[in-house]
Amino acid sequence: MPPFEVPEGDPFGPHNLPYGVFSRAGSQERTVGVRLGDHVLDAGAAALALGSPYAALLARPTLNPLLAAGRTAWSDVRRALTAWVTVPAHQETVAPFLHPLSSVTLHLPFEVADYVDFYASENHARNVGRIFRPDAEDSLTPNWKHLPIGYHGRSGTVVVSGTDVVRPSGQRKAPSDPAPVFGPSIRLDIEAEVGFVVGVPSRLGQPVALADFREHVFGLCLLNDWSARDIQAWEYVPLGPFLGKSFATSVSAWITPLDALEDARLAPPRRTHPLLPYLDDTGEDPGGYDLRISVAINGHVVSQPPFSTMYWTAAQQLAHMTVNGASLRTGDLYGSGTVSGPEPAQRGSLLELSWNGREPIELPDGKRTFLEDGDVVTLSAWAPGAGGVRVGLGEVTGRIVAG
Numbered sequence: 001m002p003p004f005e006v007p008e009g010d011p012f013g014p015h016n017l018p019y020g021v022f023s024r025a026g027s028q029e030r031t032v033g034v035r036l037g038d039h040v041l042d043a044g045a046a047a048l049a050l051g052s053p054y055a056a057l058l059a060r061p062t063l064n065p066l067l068a069a070g071r072t073a074w075s076d077v078r079r080a081l082t083a084w085v086t087v088p089a090h091q092e093t094v095a096p097f098l099h100p101l102s103s104v105t106l107h108l109p110f111e112v113a114d115y116v117d118f119y120a121s122e123n124h125a126r127n128v129g130r131i132f133r134p135d136a137e138d139s140l141t142p143n144w145k146h147l148p149i150g151y152h153g154r155s156g157t158v159v160v161s162g163t164d165v166v167r168p169s170g171q172r173k174a175p176s177d178p179a180p181v182f183g184p185s186i187r188l189d190i191e192a193e194v195g196f197v198v199g200v201p202s203r204l205g206q207p208v209a210l211a212d213f214r215e216h217v218f219g220l221c222l223l224n225d226w227s228a229r230d231i232q233a234w235e236y237v238p239l240g241p242f243l244g245k246s247f248a249t250s251v252s253a254w255i256t257p258l259d260a261l262e263d264a265r266l267a268p269p270r271r272t273h274p275l276l277p278y279l280d281d282t283g284e285d286p287g288g289y290d291l292r293i294s295v296a297i298n299g300h301v302v303s304q305p306p307f308s309t310m311y312w313t314a315a316q317q318l319a320h321m322t323v324n325g326a327s328l329r330t331g332d333l334y335g336s337g338t339v340s341g342p343e344p345a346q347r348g349s350l351l352e353l354s355w356n357g358r359e360p361i362e363l364p365d366g367k368r369t370f371l372e373d374g375d376v377v378t379l380s381a382w383a384p385g386a387g388g389v390r391v392g393l394g395e396v397t398g399r400i401v402a403g
Helices: 043-049 065-067 071-086 088-097 122-132 210-216 227-234 257-262 312-322
Strands: 019-024 033-034 039-042 098-100 104-107 115-118 150-152 159-162 170-171 181-184 193-200 219-222 247-253 294-295 300-303 334-335 362-364 366-368 374-383 390-401
Touching: 033 043, 033 065, 033 115, 039 043, 039 071, 039 219, 043 071, 043 088, 065 071, 071 088, 088 098, 115 122, 150 300, 150 312, 170 227, 193 294, 193 312, 210 219, 219 257, 219 312, 219 374, 219 390, 257 374, 257 390, 294 312, 312 334
Parallel strands: 115 334, 159 247
Antiparallel strands: 019 033, 019 104, 033 039, 039 098, 115 150, 170 181, 193 219, 193 334, 219 247, 294 300, 294 374, 362 366, 374 390
16 A cells, blocks of 8 residues: 555544654664654655755754744644645655655654653542552542642653663562662552643743643653652652652653644543632633553553543643743653543553552463563553544553563
8 A cells, every 4th residue: 555545544644643753774863753654754854855944843853843833833834744645746755755664763752851740640549549548538638639749750761662661679668677678679560641742941930821731732642650669669758759760751752743632632520629720720621631541561451541531631730830930841741640540440550450469460471460571561542533533642662671
């Protein structure tokens, strides 16, 4: 089948066109690419060949110049790319710049500036509360319904899908141990999340309002916030996650622009507590997204978390992240926090799926409570598009290797 003729129903058809960065076999040169079916378009080369004014944004080794260009440029470039791959008059010029995905290497698509991770799923937060505070009157902490809880992560360890994850070592101490010990994590976990990529920066001292979310955020991707639960449990009091989280965060090689997800927008769940004005999205555009996520271990699906159930939206997270005057930078990445639905088969972490190791998961190759060396974890997802078509999100895969 010619590369322009994407099969009907393909989730990476011209209605999607996510952005990435790739290099060709035998070359170290990286360039911006756009996925079309099982091919990738060298967007910079196509722009140069067509005399496009957007070549300066696309003929680059990273997405950051495009991210910084702003919403008008994002929309204009998307319209141009759609025409280049759908209008027959362009096909002869563009065809030489379409390469099979199997023949290229995909790279981290943007230079990550800062990384923040949130805790926005009520189902996940309640599960964690029931696991660790079973006698508490409320499984949520008192602040949970009033603000999106988050922590600052380590941008330098954000890696692209397909990168091996080395099992981290650190201090751990079980409640029954007399003293901490040092060694490889024995409770290595996943967190199925969605990451949001910031394009346009903001000025120090100026908060970003809810209504300005789409002026700053370019798109989203799947994200796996790997977690060493035993290291995390010993270190997190009183300042929160540190070494148990900072060793690796995996993201998709493809960034889906928000404009490709218009038909997946929906209202978030009903809020049960009054919100302070800067977080009150009553009357705002729908802030939720209908994303259907699957989590597989060694090719076996263990969970299907629905992003539609997330209590706090990406717009609220951005507003809260900047309300103290903290500035945004091009390439900032923030994660939604673990996505978990109300049903046991919709939990987005092994901590929940195995109920802290007490209920092992059955896999074709044996039982699991937490990850073993050699395990391969894959997150995939899709969103509803216009006319019933699916919009695919690039998958995130990581293999655990011994440290």
